[in-house]
């Protein structure tokens with residue numbers, strides 16, 4: 001807390017804390033929070049219909065869609081997609097559909113515990 | 116200490132939370148009626164308020180008083196019940212099971228297909244498959260709907276018990292909803308009507 005605020009709010013010296021703290025930003029995947037096993041259904045993309053509008057990238061709460069610059073196609077993350085269906089709702093090109101997870105062999109990290 | 120038979124139930128957060136709890140309770144109550152000592156409880160560490168998260172419920176059943184009081188997970192389940200077959204793909208549901216255990220799964224799929232998802236299937240002495248969703252006439256999401264958002268929108272089978280007559284009573288003093296629409300929204304329609312009919316409103 002800055003001295004100004006400390007004075008304003010009469011915070012005793014020994015209770016003052018710093019204005020903020022520097023924490024490392026999570027860049028990349030969270031190995032401790034793999035949410036792929038929440039999924040009952042997964043979004044399946046039809047690249048013919050996809051216009052790469054990036055709506056799915058913007059709306060996915062878990063950052064599970066990105067545009068691959070080489071192929072210029074949307075790429076999906078099976079380990080973290082929790083099957084919330086938001087991307088399917090938000091795709092304006094009807095390029096995403098849902099399919100039951102057990103119709104696919106791989107794609108889920110097998111965990112001992114929920115986390 | 117007497118032998119304690121451990122049961123673990125796996126279900127999905129929010130959408131099957133209540134059903135999972137009911138399953139653990141009905142099994143415990145059933146065993147208690149047969150003279151057994153029982154415990155039934157929810158998992159504290161899982162996240163029941165997050166939609167679809169794999170979630171555990173537990174039972175313990177014994178011929179003698181159960182002394183395990185402060186252990187909140189079943190480390191050695193001899194019976195595992197799974198409410199949604201997709202859970203098997205992402206979780207080691209047999210973790211800690213002693214050899215010779217039993218697995219019961221709600222699924223429409225074949226035994227071979229389910230077994231192919233379980234690397235440690237040699238622990239099992241039996242696999243039981245039942246289309247519980249079909250029998251219950253559900254959607255697979257049982258007691259609540261799921262509307263494609265972080266939070267589930269509960270629309271199916273809401274207001275079964277106490278909520279029904281209280282909703283009916285509320286309609287007498289609040290014009291934000293009509294009784295007809297509450298009846299249409301509730302699973303226990305008679306309960307809503309009865310609540311509205313019998314509620315006593317005293318104007319102050």
Ligand code: SF4
Nearest residue numbers: 050051053054056091
């Ligand atoms: S929202 Fe649909 S059309 Fe847009 S990039 Fe995603 S999949 Fe393609």
Ligand code: SF4
Nearest residue numbers: 060081082084085087
């Ligand atoms: S289903 Fe949900 S978590 Fe999965 S990719 Fe779509 S928006 Fe992301």
